[in-house]
Amino acid sequence: MRERVHVREVGLRDGIQMVKTMLSTARKLGWCEATAAAGIRDIEVTSFVPAKVVPQFSDAEEVARGALALGGFTASALVPNLKGAERAFAIGLPLVNYVLSASEAHNLANVRRTTDESIADFARIVAARDAHPGPRIALGAGIATAFGCTISGAVAEARVVAIAEHLAAAGADEIIVADTVGYADPRQVGRLLGKVVAAVGRLPVACHFHDTRGLGLANVVAALDAGVRRFDASLAGLGGCPFAPGATGNINTEDTVYMLEQLGFDTGADVEALVALRREVESWLPGERFSGAIARAGLPKTYRARLDAAA
C-alpha cells in the first residue's frame, strides 16, 4: 500500500494567466475532463479576478459551473479578495483558495494592500464562508513569495511561519506555501516547510513551486522529507505571474507525477495520459513556452507504476 501524494493541476489557473491565446470555455472544460480521466482528482479550474485584470478568466463562472457539472474531481478556484470569494461561493465550489504575499512589496503590487490587510481580508472571507448557505466550503490559504521576492529579495522565515499561523487561526483548511518567483532551494524548503508543518499542526500543508531556476523537483523532494503530501503543478510546465518577472513555469505535472511514482508514492495519475493531454493543450497555445522532460524522453523501462501494474 503506497502512500498517497496529491498533485493538484493548476494549469487552468496559474498556467494560462499569462498566455496570449484566449482559451474557450469548452477547451478549458475539456482540459479538466481529460485531467480527471488521467487520474488527477484536484484541479484549480479558474481564478475569480476582475476580467479586466486577467481577461483569460472572464469566463470564470462558466468554467467553475461546468467543472462542477463534470464531476469526478475536486474543483477549486483562486480568489484574490472577498469579492472574488463571494463569486466562487455563489457557484458552490467545494474548495476556494485565497492567496496573499509574504513579501509586502509583492502584495502591494499584486493586490494594492499590505500583507496584514490581506490577512484581515481572509478573516472576512472566512466569515462570509461561514454565513454562506449550503454545504460547507473549504478554504485554502496561500502564501506567495514565501521563499523570496523579485522586488524585495529575501523574506524572513519567521514572517512566513507567523503568516501561516495567522491564516490557520483565522480558519484556513489548508496552507499553501508558494515559491512564486522560483527562488527556493531544497535546503531552504526543508527548513521552512519543517517549521510551517510544525506551526499549523493538524492542517494539511501544500507546496506550490515554480521551476524558474531548475530546482522545482529537487524542492518537491525536500518538501516530501518535511512531511508535505500536496503539490500544485501545471501541465507542460505552463505558468507565470504578472508581477514576478522571469517567473515562468510551475513545476511540470507530468514530470512531477513521474518522479513521485518513482519515489514510491501513489499519485493515482497516468503519466502517458497526461503527456497525451499535454500534446493537445500545446496545439491550443501556439507560441507559448512548454517545458518537461518526460514528454521529450518518454518513460524509462524501469518505470515503477508500470512494473507494479504488470506484476
Place this chain on the structure above:
Amino acid sequence: MRERVHVREVGLRDGIQMVKTMLSTARKLGWCEATAAAGIRDIEVTSFVPAKVVPQFSDAEEVARGALALGGFTASALVPNLKGAERAFAIGLPLVNYVLSASEAHNLANVRRTTDESIADFARIVAARDAHPGPRIALGAGIATAFGCTISGAVAEARVVAIAEHLAAAGADEIIVADTVGYADPRQVGRLLGKVVAAVGRLPVACHFHDTRGLGLANVVAALDAGVRRFDASLAGLGGCPFAPGATGNINTEDTVYMLEQLGFDTGADVEALVALRREVESWLPGERFSGAIARAGLPKTYRARLDAAA
C-alpha cells in the same frame, strides 16, 4: 568555512561526443581556459577513443597536451580500454578515467565485451599505469548504467556495489557512479550511493547524472545526502551517449553550481562567468539542444554566493 563540492566539467567529453559541429582544437582549449577562469578546477578534456568511432575526438592528443600546457586545472580524459589509457599516459595527464557498464548488454554494445572482461581490462590498465615512468597518474573508474539501462532495464544494486568493490580492489583512485541514460530517481540514488560509499571506504565517490527525465538536480541532492561531494556536469546541459537512445543531456554545469552554492556548499565557481561561456559555446554549436534554467532566468536577488561576497 563552507564545505567544498567538486564540479567536474565534462562538456568537452560527454557533451560534444554527439554534436554535429566539429569543434577546433583551439576552441576546445578556449573552452578549457574559460572554464578554469570561471573557477572550475576539474575538466575532462577529451576521450581517447578511436577517431573513427567518435571523429570529434580525433584531436585528443592535441587537446590533452594543450590543456596541460594551459595549467590551472586538473585535466583528465576518458579511456574505454588499455589502448586509450596508454595514449593518455603518454601525454602525462594526471588523471585518467576508465568506464565500463554495469549493464552487460550496454557494455557489449559499447565496447564489445562483457562487464567481467572490462573489469579485467581495468586491472591491466592499473598495471600499465604502475609501469609508466614519471609522476603517478590517478585512475578514476566509472560505472555506467548504474541505475538502469535502455537495453536491459533494471540493473541490480548488488551488482553495481560488487563492481565498485572490484574496481576499488583493482586499484581505482575514485569511483564514478553514472546514470548514463537518465533512469535514476532520488530515492534510488540515496540507497545505491549509500551502499557504494560504504563499500569502497576511503575512496572518493563521484556521480555522473544525466537530466534526461528532469531529475538530475534532485539526484544531486540525494547523492549529497549520501556523502558524495564530486559531480560531473556539462555546460549548457550538453551530452548524450551513442548507445543510449534519448539519453540527451548531462546535468547542466551552471545550474548545478547555482544549486550547490544555494545549498551552502563552496564550488569555487562563478555562475555568471559560466553563463557567459555558455553563450559563446552555444554560438559554436548551431542546431544543438541546450538546456538550463539560470541562463534563461538569471540569478535570484537572494543568490547566496553574491550576498556572502557583499557581506
